[in-house]
Amino acid sequence: MDRKALRAAFPVTLPVLMGYLAIGIAFGLMLQEIGYNFIWAFFMSLTIYAGSGQYLGVTLLATAASLGTVAVMTLLINFRHLVYGLSMLEKFRGMGLRKLYMIFSLTDETYALLSSAQAPVGVDPKRFYFAIALLDHSYWILGSVIGAVAGAVLPINTTGIDFAMTALFVVIAVDQWQSYxxxxxxxxxxxxxxxxxxxxxxxxxxxxxxxxxxxxxxxxxxxxxxxxxxxxxxxxx
Structure with a gap:
């Protein structure tokens, strides 16, 4: 990994760090409450990596939903990513195998950053974009694990905590409106x-x-x- 690109991307991703720690912890707490420990939180965030989809996943796991229901609900809630992908065709062009990870990691928050952030002088833009995606993913995993561990050792009431995702969406929308x-x-x-x-x-x-x-x-x-x-x-x- 290019350290120069990571150093350039880190300040840009600080708002996402704050948000992902908060909503990641909320997800970890909710998952722990239905009986799934931090190991599940880690691997769900590593392989699924869909904030709203994972929040929905907690409900689907708690109700033992069928695979068909899971597939349909996941498609509905993440259909917006089709729009994200179409607008990123040019930015992801020429990224080689990294393009596959960029497609996988294109969350709402990462999309917002990639849409507006510009690589500093002397930093390869493709590596800069990849660093943003990688850092955001790591923040989400960290928040999820912290939340699951905290839920296991502390008596925490999670009523209403799922609103954290909605609140983050609103903040992102306001920021995008002001930036363009x-x-x-x-x-x-x-x-x-x-x-x-x-x-x-x-x-x-x-x-x-x-x-x-x-x-x-x-x-x-x-x-x-x-x-x-x-x-x-x-x-x-």
Whole structure:
């Protein structure tokens, strides 16, 4: 691993460190409460690495859900990553085998950093991106293990602790809004979601509404991709 890239990436990932320790600890506490110790927390965070998906996983494990249910729910809750992947095609180009890890590690928070962070002068951009992804992953694993260990040795009431993930999403959204002058993608995402929640939420439930709204968002972003990129180039110039 390139130490220069790690040193450059660490300050950039400090906000994620603070957030991942908090929500990772919350996940570890919840997992410990249903009878799974820190070893499970470590390997789930190492191999699954999906914050909201792992929070959902706690409920699925507690209720002994079938594999079919697990597959469908995981697809629903992580479908947004399709949009993330499409927007990262150019940044991940030419990364070799590291590209596979970059795809695996593209969480909401890592995506937010990769979308806005620029490699310092003298640091290879590809190694810089890889270092960001690796550091974020390590923070999540650390928080999960700490939470599971703490839950085993301390009497902690976990009621409402799962809201930590929602709170982090809100913070990321606000930061992205302030960092970019172009708010059209965010307005499309929010507007479409609210529209289909009002139209389909009561009729078909939130799961079906989520699939439809995410599909429409992806379609609109693909249609507007050239215009958005053209506008971004003009702003840079």
């Amino acid at each position: 002058s172009r708010h059209l993608p965010a307005l499309i995402g929010g507007g479409v979601t609210i529209l289909f929640l009002l139209i389909l939420g009561q009729l078909f439930g939130q799961q079906q509404m989520l699939i439809v709204s995410l599909g429409v968002i992806v379609l609109l972003l693909l249609i507007l991709r050239d215009k958005l990129e053209e506008k971004e180039e003009k702003e840079v110039c």
